[in-house]
Amino acid sequence: MRNFVSRMAGELPPSGIRKFFDLLLTMDNVISLGVGEPDFDTPWNISQVAISSIEKGMTMYTSNRGLAELRELLSADLDQRYHTKYCPETEMIVTTGVSEGLDIAVRAVVDPGDEVLVVDPCFVSYQAEVLMAGGRPKTLPCSAQDGFKVTPDVLMESITPKSKVLLLNFPTNPTGGVMGKDDLQAIADIIIDHDLLVISDEVYAELTYDGHHVSTAAIDGLWERTITLNGFSKAYAMTGWRLGYLCAPKEMTDAALKIHQYVMMSAPTASQFAGIEALKNGEEAKNEMIAEYRIRRNLFVKGLNDVGLPCHLPKGAFYAFPSVEGTGLSDEEFAERLLREQHVAVVPGSAFGKNGRGHVRTCYAVDRAKLSEAVRRIGIFVESLHS
C-alpha cells in the first residue's frame, strides 16, 4: 500500500515537547507550570448565558461572520480599548479561537514560496501554520537584552525580497515581552517601506501589566496592512470555548471569510452568546483575574531570581522565561531533570525557537500556594546542581 500521508503533513515538524507528555503521564504529584491557560473558571455569569442559550434552543449555525450583536460589541470594545476602528459588517469575522483566526489569516494571504517573518522565540503554531499554507517561515531573532522585542535593526536584517508577512504576537507567548507604542512606531516605516503585511496576534492584550496595550493597527500607516487577531481565551478564562475574532480591511477579511466558510462554517453558537455576556458584564471579573496575575508575576519572578534563575520581569501574558544557562544544563536537560527529580513541569525554551535556548517557559497562571511550592522545589533542584 502506498503512503497516503501528504508530503506537507509528513514533513511538518512534530512538537518539541512531545517526550514530556509521555513522561508526565507516568508521574504523580506534579506541579505543572507548563499549561498556557488561566487556572480560573470562566466567570459564572458568562457560562450561565451560554447554558441558557442552549436551553432556549439557540443551537443552530450563526451567520458565517458570527452573531451581529457580538461583532457590534467587539467593534465598540476595540475602538474604546485600543482606538482601532473596524466595521462589524465587513471587517470582522468571529472565529473558532485565535487558532482558527491565525490559520485563515495566513492562508488568505500567503502564496507558496512567500516568506513570513516569525519572531523567535514564539508560539509553536506559527511556523507550522506558515508551512501548512505553503509559505516559508523566516525567524526574527529576539533576545532578553532587548526585552524580546522586535528591533528595527533585526527586522531590517531579516527582510528579503521574498518577505511578505510579519507575524507579531505581543504580549508574547513564551517570553511575556511587550511592544509599546514607541517600539511599534520604530518598525512601522520599515514595514511600510518594504510593503509588508502584519498579522498581529493580540490574544494576551488585556494581560498587559505596566501601561496599556498598544494594538499594531493603531499605529499610523499600519491599519491598512494589518490583520488583527484576538479572542476570549486568556482575558476571560475561556480557553475551552474556542472563541476568537479576526479584524482586517475588507479585502483581506473577505478572503479569510471564504476559507472560514469552507472549513468552519461558524464559531460555536453557545460560545458566541457567552462572548456577548463577557463583553457586556465580564469587565469586573476580568480585571480581578488580571490583578491576580500581576501579583503572581511579581511574587514568582522574585522567587525565580532568589533561587538563582535570572529572569527579566515579563510585562505581559502570564509566562516567565528565566535563563537556565547558569546551571550548566541545556534547557531540555533542565526541564527533564526538574520534572524527574522535583516533579515540576516547565517547557524548554528551545521548543519555541532557536533563540529560546537556555531558557524555560514557566506559566504563572497557577494558584499561589502551588506557585510558591514550585519555587521551593526549583530552588532545591538548582541548589543540587551546585553541590
Add this chain to the structure above:
Amino acid sequence: MDEKDTVILRELQKNGRITAGDIAVMLEVDENEVENRIAALHAAGILRRCTAVIDYSAAGVEEVAVILSLKITPERGLGYDGIAAQIARFPQVESILLLTGTYDLQVIIRGQSMSEVSRFVAEQIASIEGVRETMTQIVMRTYKEQGVEMMRPGSRDRQLITF
C-alpha cells in the same frame, strides 16, 4: 485608606499568614511601608484580627452550629445595642447581626453537641430580659464560609503541559 491599604486588607483577608514581604512584592513597594500600613490599620480599628477558616468536618471533629433568630423588645436609650452586647460576651456566640424583617437579631452559635447548644440557648439567651421569641435552626452543612468554598470539588482535569 487608599488603594494600597485596600489590597493589603484583601490579601490578609484571603490569607492571614501572608508576610509583609510578600505583600511588598505584590504592591511593588518597600516592606517597611507595608508593615507601617498594617500597624496603622490595626491602630485605627479597621483591621481587627487575622483569623483562620477551618473545616471541622474535614478534620473529623464533632461540631454543632445553630442560627438563632430573636425578637427583641428594644430598651429605652439603647435600642438593640444593650442586649446585643450582653449576648456578644458569650464565647459560644460567633456572630450577631441586626436585621430587618420578622426577627431582629440573628445569632450564630457553635458548640460541641446539640445538647450543649440547646442548654446554652434555653438557659443563657432565652432568659435575657427583652428577648421575646426565639427560633433555632440547625446548620446541616456549610458550603461557603468567609468567602471560602468548603464544597469546592478537587482539582479539575487540566492538561499538565500545553503550548
